[in-house]
Amino acid sequence: MNLRFRLGIALRYVLTREQAPLSRFLSLLSVTGLVLAVALMAVVMSVMNGFDREMRTRVLAVIPHVSVMGAGGLEPNDLTEQLLSNADVQSVTPFVELQGLVQNGKQVEAFVGVGVSDPSSWLLPGMISDDKPKPGVWVGERLGQRLNASVGDRISVVIPDSGDQKARAYTVTIAGWLSTQTEADDALILLPLQDAQRFVGYESDKVSGLKVQLQDVFLAPWFAQGLQYTLAPTQYVRHWGMTHGNLYAAIQLSRDLIVILVAAVVLIAAFNVVSSLVLLVTDKREEVAILSTMGLQPRAIASIFLWLGTLIGVVGSVLGVTLGYVLSISITSIVARIEHAFGANFLNTDVYPIAFLPTDPQAGDFVLVALIAIAACALAAVYPARRAAQIAPAEVLSEA
Numbered sequence: 001m002n003l004r005f006r007l008g009i010a011l012r013y014v015l016t017r018e019q020a021p022l023s024r025f026l027s028l029l030s031v032t033g034l035v036l037a038v039a040l041m042a043v044v045m046s047v048m049n050g051f052d053r054e055m056r057t058r059v060l061a062v063i064p065h066v067s068v069m070g071a072g073g074l075e076p077n078d079l080t081e082q083l084l085s086n087a088d089v090q091s092v093t094p095f096v097e098l099q100g101l102v103q104n105g106k107q108v109e110a111f112v113g114v115g116v117s118d119p120s121s122w123l124l125p126g127m128i129s130d131d132k133p134k135p136g137v138w139v140g141e142r143l144g145q146r147l148n149a150s151v152g153d154r155i156s157v158v159i160p161d162s163g164d165q166k167a168r169a170y171t172v173t174i175a176g177w178l179s180t181q182t183e184a185d186d187a188l189i190l191l192p193l194q195d196a197q198r199f200v201g202y203e204s205d206k207v208s209g210l211k212v213q214l215q216d217v218f219l220a221p222w223f224a225q226g227l228q229y230t231l232a233p234t235q236y237v238r239h240w241g242m243t244h245g246n247l248y249a250a251i252q253l254s255r256d257l258i259v260i261l262v263a264a265v266v267l268i269a270a271f272n273v274v275s276s277l278v279l280l281v282t283d284k285r286e287e288v289a290i291l292s293t294m295g296l297q298p299r300a301i302a303s304i305f306l307w308l309g310t311l312i313g314v315v316g317s318v319l320g321v322t323l324g325y326v327l328s329i330s331i332t333s334i335v336a337r338i339e340h341a342f343g344a345n346f347l348n349t350d351v352y353p354i355a356f357l358p359t360d361p362q363a364g365d366f367v368l369v370a371l372i373a374i375a376a377c378a379l380a381a382v383y384p385a386r387r388a389a390q391i392a393p394a395e396v397l398s399e400a
Contacts, residue, residue, distance in 0.1 A: 026279055030272040031316050037269035038320025038373050039327060041262040045365040046328035048255035050358030055248055056217055059353050060240055061124045062184045065220045068227070069209035071234045073202050076210055082230075083212055088223060090213045093121050096196035097208040100167070101158040102139075102189065104147040111143060113157070113189045115196020115207075119178075122190060122211070129176040136175030137192075140185040144177055151176055157189070159199045170199055181355045247353055263372060270376030273312055277305060277384035281391075289393040298389035305388050309381020313374035320373065321366050328361040 068079065076094040083092045096115035101108055116122050119138050128138060129151075137157075139149065149155060151174050158169045172195070178188060197204060214220060220239040228237045241248075281288070288301055335357045339345055347355055 027276040030269070030276045031312060033269040033272050034266075034313070034316035034373060034377070035320040035323060037262075037266040038317055038369055039324035041259070041266050041369045041372075042321055042324025042361075042366055043327045043331060043359075044258055044262050045369070046324075046359045046361040047331065047357065048251075048258060049360035049362055049365065050332075051251050051354075052255065053360045054354050054358045055244075055251060058124070058180065059182050059244065060217050061213075062122075062127075062180050062182055062188075063240055063244065064211040065214045065217050066212040066224050066227070066237060066239045067209050068212060068231070069236055069238065070232075071236075073206040073208060074210075074235060075205055076207050077205075079210060083210065083227075088214050088216070088219055090215050091121075091211075093211040093213075094193070094207040095122070095209060095211055096191075096193060096200060096202060098159055098196060098200050100160060102143075102147065103156045103158065104149045104153060107147045107149075109143060109146055110187065111157070111189050112187045113191055113196060113199075115191045115193045115199075117193045119190045123178065123180060127178060127180045129179065134175035135192075136173035137195075138176050138178050138190040139174055140188040141177045141179045142185045143187055143189070144174070149174055157199070161201075168199070170195075182353060185355070244353075251353075266369070266373055267376050270313065270373055271380045273309055273377050273380045274383060277309060277381055278387065280308075281305065281384050281388045284388075285391055288388050288391050292391070292393040301391075302385040302389040305385035306378060306381050309384070310374060310378045312381075313377025316377070317370035317373040321370050324369070325361055325366065328359050332357055332359050 068074070068083070080092045080094070083089050093116060098113040098115070100111060100113065102111045103109075114122060119128055139147075139155075144150075147155065153174050154171050155174060156169050156171055158167050160167050172191070178185060178190065180188075191199075193207075194204070197206070200208075202208075212223075214223060217240070221241050224237040224239040231237065291301060292298075335346060345355070347357060
């Protein structure tokens, strides 16, 4: 008999309500487990994709892809032109780097300062509370909270003087907040370039280094290696892999391990279909025997139950992927609301590179999850299909 006939019988078994209560319950339980497992895997892959995206676009946008530094500072003009002539370079920004303590009243915190001519050139759009130029410094949001400071407050920054091993204090005004939602919010202060030069004792034509942003962030190690040979002996290069490479590798490793674990959950849920199909074969023994007496070959009977397992996989995968997509696009706001309701912070930048739960649903991942579930269900249907094909019609009908 043709494929359409066998597929029709399999579809009838999927939709039928003429099952024993236990068989119906196990069928519903197996499909529900499959839906939840597929949805969980889709959400986990979307979240791990989100971490990967935020690491590349947010964290690595705040820190330089490549930094060209000079012992005692460097003059940026000629070197900037040399770097911009390279097609792999997206932008070059001179900066002055400094560290010290910042004080507001009795609150004292350590900070990392970066002096730039334009704060927006160091960060992505939307990371500064007010894009309009204002005199003063821009303080990381969480650093400002620990200082109990407000916009317009005058705070003191204490910078060590490497020359005579003394510290110098300067008073600056808070112009606004930096909200990168990364670890930078805990310590970063952006200062006007001229002020930073004055604080560290540089002339107006000298900076600590150049921030080089590349078209492809993963070219940084090779770009830095090649650039080092063209620099003066007092100049050196560092790239993001030296400071954040291990973190990015850990995210990739975590993604792979979590996907393997959740894939195992999907496989377990898929193989729960075995129990429901075995019970279905037991319930339908008389019908299978009648089909055999009508001339249906054992191979054709087995194919009916293989199609049945595949249809269960398709239904479970479609429902699971749909549920997973809905959860994936809303999980960031859901977690944010839970954090706000309980006053908790699930992702602390002391541990994680960002302060929120990111998500990046990708169609390819959803298709992969669905195919894994469908293939597992089809494989799980092999044993029940073989049992159905081995039913002896004469024995079953004589017992009926």
